[in-house]
Every structure is written in structure tokens, then in C-alpha cells.
Amino acid sequence: MSKQFASAGDLTEKKISFTEIGRDLWAFTAEGDPNSGVIIGDDSVMIIEAQATPRLASKVIEKVREVTDKPISHLVLTHYHAVRVLGASAYNAPTIIMSDAARGMVEERGEEDWASEFGRFPRLFQGHESIPGLTYPTTTFSERMTVYLGKRRVDLMHLGRAHTAGDIVAWVPDEEVMFTGDIVEYHSACYCGDGHFNDWGDTLDMIRSFDPRAIAPGRGDALIGHDMVEAAIASTRDFVESTYRPVARVVARGGSLKEAWDAVRAECDPKFKDFAIYEHCLPFNVARAYDEARGIDTPRIWTAERDREMWAKLQG
Template structure:
């Protein structure tokens, strides 16, 4: 049997990029399962959400955005620390880079290792990697909530830490007057979850409960299509919760029965593949997801650092 190519290393085909105008001055950038990004216009400035993997990749998104607005970027919001979300930050020329307190700590603790890990897993996303000037450091951080007055009658943009989930420091960006939510990787719409740095039990319960309680009518997840309408938003949250709950149940059952990590992976794969197997990055993510969850259920509170070498070891064990 032919071994599966490592992570997304064989996925080198360009994806169709789409800019959606969600409301006056509110934009979403999607690309067939690649990381999403967004922007919100203030009276005389922009707030951009996510930075993509390199300045060159970010420049493609900004070129599309500049077809609609020439306002300068005052705030660049990082939903979390992963390299494919942050290393393109220099392209924005933002006055202030904003993140959660824990995101800054994670960049300091494991940013270099994560950069090397994600470059190996997803080389196509790192367009012209030599354009990256170094690790991205937020200038403004907070622990719970930060409100940005957009001015000119545009209302507020609320940046909120809903709890531990995809990482320790995930942020969402919420436009309450317009009921639009940029959820980062806490919610995926028609894309598999990456949970290699996650807190699965917190995420599947309180964190998703807080997101659902917002009552968003438009949701931009970390990957996948924009969810339009309350029914589609609820479905995206429910799909995310189901993915987590199946993982927790199956890995827990194998571990409690004295089984192995490999058996846990096979049990989760069998349960999730019929529904999620055809969605972006499913096969890529699942070994790292199961490995982290096994650790979590074994009492390893904080995720172990992923390195390029550890990535290959886990892949060879579970997907080799």
C-alpha cells in the first residue's frame, strides 16, 4: 500500500480566492479551505483579521481588498499564534498588532518551532517564505475583551476571548449591530478541525456555548465557506462541536480500555471519515488531533510543542 504524503505537502494546487462583501465595509477572504481572513472598515481606518502565512500571501488578499477601500490599516488582529495566521503581518503596515495575552506568550515559547512545523506541513501556503522578516509580535494584548469604536455610526467591534479551544489564546471578532462574527479556528464551516494545540473539553462545551449564544447571523470560520443565515451558523457550530465530541468519546474509550494511540486514531478515523473525510485537511490534521487529545486525557494539561521532527514521528506512527 502506498504511504500517504506527509500532511499537506502534496497539496500544491492553487485555490480559487474569493472576496465576499458581507455588509457595507465588512469583507471576508476565502480560498477553498485555505485559511480565511477578513477586514472591517472604521470611519477612517481598517481593522484586518488574520495575517496569513507570508507577506506575499497577505499581499494578494490586500490587493483584492484595495479594490474596495484605500483606508489605512490601524489594527491587525491575530486570532491565535499559528504561523499560517501570523507571519504575513508585515504586509499590512498596521499601526497596532493585537492579540490575546496567551498568544504573545505562545509566540515567545514556541513560535519558531511552530513556523518550522507548519512550513513542513503546508508548504504551498508559504508563498515566497524569504519575504517573512521574522516572528510576529503583537504590540497590544488583553485577557478577556477589547472594544474598538469604529466611528462614523459604524458601531463597535468587540474582540473577545471566549475560552480555551483551538489554542489557549483564541480571539473572535464580533460586530453586534450587524450580527457578523469572525470566529477564527474556533469554528470551521465545511472544513476539518485542527486540534493539535487544543483544549478539547473546554472547546466542546463552554467555549462553543459562548459563541453560539452570540446569535450570529453571518459567521466566517477559520477555513471553509462563509456561513450565511442563522441556520447555517448554527450548523457550523454544531459540526465543530460534533467533531470534538466524537474525538473525545472515541479516544477516551480506547484509552480507558488500555488500547494504544494507533488504535485510538483508527477508531476516530472510522467514525469521522464518512462525514468529514472529503473536507479540506482532514487526513492532514487527524494524526496531530488524536495525539494531542490522547495527551490531554492522560493529564498533559498544556499541549506539547510541535517540531518538524515530532510531526514526522506522529505521522509515521499514525498515517504511515
């Protein structure tokens, strides 16, 4: 490679925020690093997203223990990516939940994804030596599952493909709050390397139809109030469409991946270059958009070798 991936040299620690977004509902955020969510029920706690390593998960647990001593009974993983799931062992949660599709992706591409993500963004794998192996769920579902934490109801739903084919959201109806995983971001680039551009907007519409009063997004600040929620959904939609649209035009005229890269930079840089992890995501986003525009519906598996080959083409 002529230069490192954008995040390989990012070693700066991020400031953690722990924000209450509804009654006994919390968003753990860290300036564009992966977020986690906390749902406190009558007798136990549900965590949304595990973080990348047990060491990083311990930071979430520390914040949880500042607000409750109830046991952690459920860990919900919105999709299969290593930065979201490999810290699961720290929680000792008896129930780990994913969608059926996400579990299948762990089987199909979990090892490759782990190696790929570690190479791209080493800071997010602090304490990686303590990861016991791939994270598998104890429980899966296809479209919808309801969990009761005492009287508190949590609806887990697959609303459509977006960031991955197996994304799920968690909806807490008593407070009208949603935990969206990486389907919605706020002042952070969307990672689309395993995404479905043509489905993403419809899935955002499904989230919007719930009219959430607050959202814990995948990355970026907690979204509190309808105005902030609407702005984040609109920005996420704009990011996804602004990435795919120029690539589709390049593919339609038989252009190259490098030409697609240049076209996306021309359209997205003016609007999004200051977003967290923008440079990190861009090459993978363009490569996936190029594939989808050529009719490749299932995202190809990223490996450390494929990462390097793709980056060399874009630097060439």
C-alpha cells in the first residue's frame, strides 16, 4: 500500500458520554466510536452492542454500575461486525440475541471480518488478547421478538436491510425510544462496506414511522427530541444516497472503481469530510457501491488481503 488505511494511525482516546435518553434508558457514546445502549428494566438490564473487546466492554459496565446494580440479563447485538460483538464475554449475560441473518453471517464471514477490522482500526481492539473467540447468540429470531424485563417491554425487530442484511433495532414503547445500531448515524460516516444501498432508505422510513422521541444511533451523539431524530435520519439518508448515486452513474457508462472513487469524493467531500471516520469508511463504501451497482446483491466477504488489494487500486 502507498499509505495506511485512514484509521490505522488513529490512536487518540475518545471522550465517553453517558446520556439518559428516556426513563432508565441510556446511550454510551464516544465521539464517533461505536456506541452501546442500556435498557434498565424492573429486575435486570439489557445491553445493546457489546463493543469490540472485553476491555472496552468494561467501560460500558462501569457506566451501568453508576446508575444501577441490577444484573445484566440480556445482550442484544444489532449485527455481526467484530467491533460490535467481540466484547460479549465481559457481560456474562445469559441471553445473547441476534437476528437469524446476523448469526448466519458470523458463521459465514465472522473470522474474516475480525481479521479485516483489526487491521483497519487497531485502536478499537484494545485488549484484543482477551477475546475468547467469535461471539454466537444463544437466541435468534427472523422478523420480530419481544423481551420483557419485568414489566418493561422491548421489541426487537428486523425492519429491512441497511448497514448489513441482518440489522435489528430495539424499540422501547413506554418511552418511545429506539436503539438503531448503525442504520442511523449522527455526524459520523455510515460504513457501507457490507451494506445494501437500495434498501437503506426504506429501512430508514420504517424507523421514522415509529416517530421516536429519542434514538441511540450507532455512532455519534444521542439523539434527543424529534428535531434531532429527524435531522439524523435525513443526514444518514443523504450520506447513503450521495455515496451510491455517483457510483451508479460511473458503472452505467462502464467506468472503473477509481473513477467511482473520484466521483464519490466530488459529491461527498463538501458535505461529509468532517464527519467521524469518513476517510476510514470511504474506500469500503465505494467498493461496495460499485459491486451493488453492477448487480452483486450479497456483499463480498472482506478479508485483510482484499482490503489491501482494493486500497492499492484506489491509490493507484
